Amino acid sequence: MKKVKLSLFDILARLGSSAPTKVDLPPIDPTEGRVTQSVRFPPKVRQWINAHAEHLGVSVQDFISLTMKGVMETTSSPQTDELDTMVMRFFLLFESHGIATADIPNFLPPNSITRSELRDTNKIIDLMDGPVFEHLQKLFGIERDWLKGSSDCAYRSRQFYKNLPAILSEITRYKLKTGNSVNVLFLTRSGVELAELAKIKNEDCETNDYEYIHIVLKFEKRVGSQTIATYQLWDSLPWGYWRSRYHAKALIYFCDKTQNYTAAYSLSQEKLNDFICGRALFPGIERHGNRWLLDELAWDDDRNPERDELTAIKRYFKEQGGEPYLNAIRHPYPPKIKNYDAFLAGAEPLRIDESD
Known part of the structure; x- marks a missing residue:
């Protein structure tokens, strides 16, 4: 645009x-x-x-x-302000995802608006009703109130702390549906990378629990002839607390075993706050940070600087209910997955036939 x-x-x-x-x-x-x-x-x-x-x-x-x-x-007049904000965010949403203005009608419900009507602000205001809000929320993973202009938070933070299957379900369901891998992004503030996290692990949690690692899932969606990236904002976990760290490492371990991608980025505190508070849209986040690798934390060799924790991580992964999701990706068809269709539809939690 x-x-x-x-x-x-x-x-x-x-x-x-x-x-x-x-x-x-x-x-x-x-x-x-x-x-x-x-x-x-x-x-x-x-x-x-x-x-x-x-x-x-x-x-x-x-x-x-x-x-x-x-x-x-x-x-x-706050009503006028909200409507103006709604129109601005409507275009910002598409622009940030790399969608040309002329292609916007292709991403809306059929017969919603024509290209020429995109010039008319009132047409866009009238377009934004319940079904369109729901459609855009589902397509891009953004919050309806943000689109309406009544909230500054574009994303809702999802929780998987003490509920590892919550995030594993999202990754597994996407991989089974599309055959594609999920990109799992781990965000830290500038200056905090693998070496710094290793130091924090060995120190007192009470003085280091402010060093968080923030988790974002990135999916690719095909809409017509175009591919867009959508995002989910998940937990912010204090690395200095063992249970939070084990949760993050269990996720890294799962990604390593299922060929899903992990990448870490350190960002300035200001940029990091904007993203994790939902004030900035995630497309292009990689350009704002310094990339570093953390997948070696799942490797059982000397390249893993925290190999001493790996046995405990594997045990924790199993205790937290991660094994069925490994099995689902390794054997992605019925009868191994007892409720294949219902699980893919998001109607039921995963049920695996554990017998050999």
Whole structure:
């Protein structure tokens, strides 16, 4: 999507939107005339105001008054702000996933909108009803309230701590459905990579539990002739606490045994916060971080710097119910998977025939 040049009104409205949304104004006396207010502008600002006032054919005073009145009315209307935000996020969602504006109708329910109607903001506002919100939420994995403009969190964090099958189910189901691998991303703050995590493991958790590793799943989806990446935000696990670390390592172990991909990225604290709080969309996250490898934590040889924990990780993986998901991928057909269709549909948890 092309970048839109902001108008004077857009710029001032955005500036005004950061001010208090509710300002108590005193009653206005209809007999009161205009109040003269002296304002000093820097020379460049004054020249800019003069140029715009001349272009509109009004006085400088009228230009300033008209502009500020418009800003006041717009920023005091949260309904207008939410609708504007909804339209902006509608286009941002597609742009961030690499989808050209002309192709947007291909990613919506049939006959939802035409290309020419994408020029009309009101058409887009009217388009965004329940079924379309649900469709986009399911397709891109984003939150409906974010799309509506009523929330700043684009993703809902999912939990698998003390419930390892929750995340293994998502990975297994996708792999059985598509035959493709899932990319499991592990995010840390800048300066925290494998060597630093190894040091944290051997120190007191109470002083190091702020060093978290954040987990994101990346899937590829085929829509018509195009492939897009969608994401799920999962737990943030403190590496210094053994149970959290075992959970993360059990996931790495599973990926290694099932040919799913793992990659780790260290990001600036600011960028990391934006992503894990849902304020930034995940497409392109790899460009914002420094990549490092952690799959060796599942290897049973000297390349694994924490090989001393591997036996415990394997035992923990089994105790936490991970074995059925290994078996499902190794033997991905009935009768080994007792409820194949229901599991793929997400209607039932995985049930495996354990007999040989």
